[in-house]
Amino acid sequence: MSGQDKTSTVRRQLGAVLFADVVGYARLMGNDEIDTYSALKSLLEQLETACQAHDGRVVAVRGDGVLALFETATNAVKFGIELHRIAEQSNASRPEDHRLRFRAGVHMGEILIDDRGIHGDNVNIAARLQEIAEPGRVFVSSSVYEQIRNRLRFGFEFLGPQRLKNIAEPIPAYCVRSEIEGAAMAATLRPDSPPAHPQLPGIPSVAVLPFSSLGGDQSDSWFADGLTEDIILNLSKFKNLFVIARNSAFFFKARTMPPQEAARELGVRYVARGSIRRASSRIRVAIELIDAESGRTIWGERYDRDIDDIFAIQDEVTDAIVAATAVLIEAQERKRMSQAAPADLAAYGYVLRGQQYIFRYTRQDNRQAQSLYERALARDQDYARASAAISRTLNIDWRYSWAKDADHALDTALSFAQRAVELDPTDARGFGELGFVHLYRKEHDAAIGAYRRALALNPNDADLLSDYADALAHSGDNETAISSLKQAMRLNPYFPDQYLWHLGGAYYNLKEYDAVIDTLTRMNNPTEGQRMLAASYAQLGKMELARDMAARHREAHPNFSLERWAKVQPDRLAEDTQHFVEGLKKAGF
Incomplete structure (x- = not known):
């Protein structure tokens, strides 16, 4: 009978679940148990008050973890951002090694509620998203993203389907950024664009994957990343090589996959990868170049040198990859392309x-x-x-x-x-x-x-190509701008939203409004495309959509000034600025 009573008290409810915990809590307690406990207790009191202000409630506090429930995804994510702000404010007066930093996960779905709290797979998904989140960030599931993408002026970086511990199916996840501006420049996956395995270019093509740092001190990873980036930079200078951009290559830093699969995703023939071990003034660099078509290692080398020889190692690696990919480059040209060492x-x-x-x-x-x-x-x-x-x-x-x-x-x-x-x-x-x-x-x-x-x-710098295209569009050469942007997207398959914004601007100048809409709806941060979308809908006579987009823009950008925007626009042709202003006014700006 008691079992039946317990079952009857369980009910189902749709809700947004947030789980957050302190990064490195055990280490902090080991450093200073009383100080850490007191600081966390004070923080949790502030967080409970903030949670209530966002129409949520703290369901449980488990050691250093907070489980909270909200009726809407909007309030859950707003609280997640506020949680980090409160923690940073509290940390301002604390030594660096005593600071309490959270990471948070948010998921929305049906949950089970009883007298003991909330339960079920959807609660577990929020907890698992928290486990993979970066310190100071909120990771959300796609179900949350779909609810908030047009409502909140945050940046969203799509992380792809994530395999979470004890969760059967991969969960598509996003990282939320409170500073939306820079998010438009960050490399990102596209949820609606599965890997298309692009066609190989007509010239030798290569991707240099991030080198791994084998030293005991993971703070040395900056050195491995820097060497990888400089090898990419050196290779990028050669016109008869096709080199994948740094942003897209570095997407594979946290992904473990065979080099042949990485080559297919990036659309290249060759993949270089390597490792670095630093010890005092000595460095060991191991590198191999793989032909993705055959899977063979066509060149490999190990360098044991003084760290002062790092520039010589870079030059040797560059020359070896150039030679191994059968690119005919004169020695004088190679010399001209070498960078000036400090x-x-x-x-x-x-x-x-x-x-x-x-x-x-x-x-x-x-x-x-x-x-x-x-x-x-x-x-x-x-x-x-x-x-x-x-x-x-x-x-x-x-x-x-x-x-x-x-x-x-x-x-x-x-x-x-x-x-x-x-x-x-x-x-x-x-x-x-x-x-x-x-x-x-x-x-x-x-x-x-x-x-x-x-x-x-x-010629292989994708961000340079995108910025050049933007300058061309503002100068009236929209066709060349579009061509340059498509080349940039091929060099940088995980291109940022900014490329789409530049492309949309060129199409708008050409009055190809359907192409503008198709382009901007691919942005991960839809609020940043609303202004141009509203103008495009208005120019097509779709006034209901235009006014809806303008209203959403006003909510996300309450301080937007059309007059100031027109003054800042660097258009060479006054009619281009007026054309945009006309569309915005039609939409109700």
Whole structure:
């Protein structure tokens, strides 16, 4: 009889479940048990209050974990972001090794509720998503994403189907970013685009997968990543090689798959992979080049050298891959393509560390990268790469209004880019940053010229191609812009949303509004495409859709000013700006 009573108290309910726990809690307790316990207790009290403010309730606290239930996915995700903000605020006064950082998972579905709490597979999925989340991030399932994608102005990075512990089927997951601006530049999968196994290019094609760090200290991973990136950069300079972009290659860092499968996904013939072990002033680099068609290793080498020889190793690896892929390049051409090494090896180390931060595209990470690049330049004032990198951080600050004085940031970016190209006229990065600054100073010919110089030096740089295409579209050459963007997407199969935004802009200028809509609906961050979508629907006479999109945009961007936007637009042709303004006004802006 009692068993029947227990069963009758169980009920089913649709809800959004959030699970969060503290990263490295056992270590923190080992360091200082009383301090950690007190700090967590205070944090949990704040979180319970914040949870109630988001119309949720904390169902259980399990040690360092919080289980909360919400009626809507919107409130669950908002609370997840607020949870991290509260934790960071609390951490501000604590030493770095005593800080409490959470990770969180959110899933939505039917759950079982009884007097003891909430249960069922959907609760377990939230807990498992939390386990794979990065510190300071909220990972959500696709069921949550579909509910919030058009409602919340957050960034969403699709992570693909994730195999979670004790969950039978893979769960498609997304990482939520509260700083949406940089999310548009982050490499990402497309949920509606399964790997198409692109056709092989007509020239030798290669992907360099991230090298693994075999040392006991995983903090050395920045060195392995930096070496991988520089080998990609060296190979990218050759016109008769097709080289997969760094962003897409690094997608395979957390994915374990045979090199032949990676080659199929990326659409290349050859795959290079390797490992690095550092010990004091010595370094061991092992690398192999695999022919994906046959599965054979066609070249392999191991280098045991002093760390000072790192640039010589890079050159040897580049030459070996070029030779093994049967690319006919004159020795003089190879020499011209070699990068200028810094006078101080520590300067190079600071640049590599900076690269760890800049590709995360958040305000805090961009500042951290800038600080490291400045330290590199302090060690070697003639280091062109560091000067170009500082220019890039300033351009990002300007692009996303992270700089207090926007005009000053753009002017300073210009001076660093000019200095970079003076120091090393063979480095594409300086010319790329120069192109961006000139475009937004509305110096169109100078911008196009700088981008062309950059691409002549590095024709395989997908981000450069995308930025060049944007400059072309703002200069009235939309057909070439579209062609360049399609090439960028082939070089960088896991391209960021920004490529789609640039492509949509070119189609809009050509009044191909259906193509705009088709392009922008592929964005992982739909709120960032709403403005152009609203204008396109309005131009097609689909006024109900246009007004709905405009209303969603106002909710996500309450401070948007059409007048300010029109002033900032770097269009060479006044009619292009007016054409967009006309569409926005029709939509109700």
